[in-house]
Amino acid sequence: MKIIGLRSSSDLAAKVAKQLHSELVMPEERRFPDGELYVRCDSDLSGEDVFIIGNTHTDAEIIEMILTLSAVRDYAVKSVNIIAPYYGYARQHQRYRRGEPISSQILTEIFASYSRSIATVDIHDEQTLSYSKVKFTDLHADRSIVDFYRHVDIDYVVSPDDGGLDRVKHVAEALGKKYFYIEKKRIDDRTVEMKAPDIDLKGKNVLILDDIISTGGTIAKSSAILRQKGASRIYVSAIHGLFVNSSESKILENADEIHVTDTVAGKYSDISVYQVVCDYITGTHA
Ligand code: R5P
Numbered sequence: 001m002k003i004i005g006l007r008s009s010s011d012l013a014a015k016v017a018k019q020l021h022s023e024l025v026m027p028e029e030r031r032f033p034d035g036e037l038y039v040r041c042d043s044d045l046s047g048e049d050v051f052i053i054g055n056t057h058t059d060a061e062i063i064e065m066i067l068t069l070s071a072v073r074d075y076a077v078k079s080v081n082i083i084a085p086y087y088g089y090a091r092q093h094q095r096y097r098r099g100e101p102i103s104s105q106i107l108t109e110i111f112a113s114y115s116r117s118i119a120t121v122d123i124h125d126e127q128t129l130s131y132s133k134v135k136f137t138d139l140h141a142d143r144s145i146v147d148f149y150r151h152v153d154i155d156y157v158v159s160p161d162d163g164g165l166d167r168v169k170h171v172a173e174a175l176g177k178k179y180f181y182i183e184k185k186r187i188d189d190r191t192v193e194m195k196a197p198d199i200d201l202k203g204k205n206v207l208i209l210d211d212i213i214s215t216g217g218t219i220a221k222s223s224a225i226l227r228q229k230g231a232s233r234i235y236v237s238a239i240h241g242l243f244v245n246s247s248e249s250k251i252l253e254n255a256d257e258i259h260v261t262d263t264v265a266g267k268y269s270d271i272s273v274y275q276v277v278c279d280y281i282t283g284t285h286a
Pocket residue numbers: 160161163164210211212213214215216217218219
């Protein structure tokens with residue numbers, strides 16, 4: 001078995017390869033003068049089960065994944081498998097208006113044509129899994145979050161909307177803590193109203209947990225509401241931390257600490273999902 005680490009996930013891929021005692025291959029990459037990407041895998045992959053670990057979020061990452069899928073086909077590999085810790089375009093998993101693409105469908109169809117399996121971590125909506133003709137597994141990072149917070153003094157785990165309640169319930173129960181969600185009501189295109197239940201949070205420590213921090217608006221507003229209700233220490237966590245336009249600064253106006261997983265590498269990604277990925281590889285491809 002060989003692990004290929006793409007640029008977006010090189011640290012995570014290195015941890016996985018180390019844990020599995022497998023060789024880590026980092027493809028050579030450079031840009032042609034006109035900006036196009038050149039990729040080469042200079043490692044003998046013949047007869048190997050190959051796992052390519054890399055996100056498919058930015059357009060550059062998608063091209064990198066597609067070119068790498070083609071590059072490994074130059075060797076007589078046993079199988080090619082994609083692990084995209086953060087699966088991009090999953091929020092456009094359906095047509096909302098006439099004339100739109102189903103973005104996650106077209107990308108999944110391309111990836112599935114060149115691989116034996118696909119896996120990701122906490123995809124935004126599981127409908128995308130149905131677009132794949134090969135096995136497409138959605139892994140869950142809850143246990144990485146639980147391990148991280150096991151010895152942290154927390155009273156409540158909070159979901160910033162009802163959609164994330166299952167994850168929050170699972171994490172809270174594993175930690176032996178109470179939980180609740182903030183009601184999120186869309187008033188119009190631009191206005192969202194958020195309201196926490198009537199619980200006294202004076203002197204309480206809370207962990208707000210979401211699937212994605214993108215613009216940070218949801219988490220920033222949740223933190224402000226919980227602070228107003230008297231929360232003492234506010235921890236913020238998410239599976240995927242995108243932090244569009246340095247949104248961490250508005251989150252930290254009220255939150256005390258931010259910890260996200262390393263599905264997307266960054267300053268706050270100090271919760272690793274490598275064990276979840278390793279268990280998936282050994283469990284399904286041993
Ligand atoms: C919503 O369905 C998601 O669970 C997140 O709450 C949302 O994507 C976060 O986005 P933002 O950081 O832009 O508020």
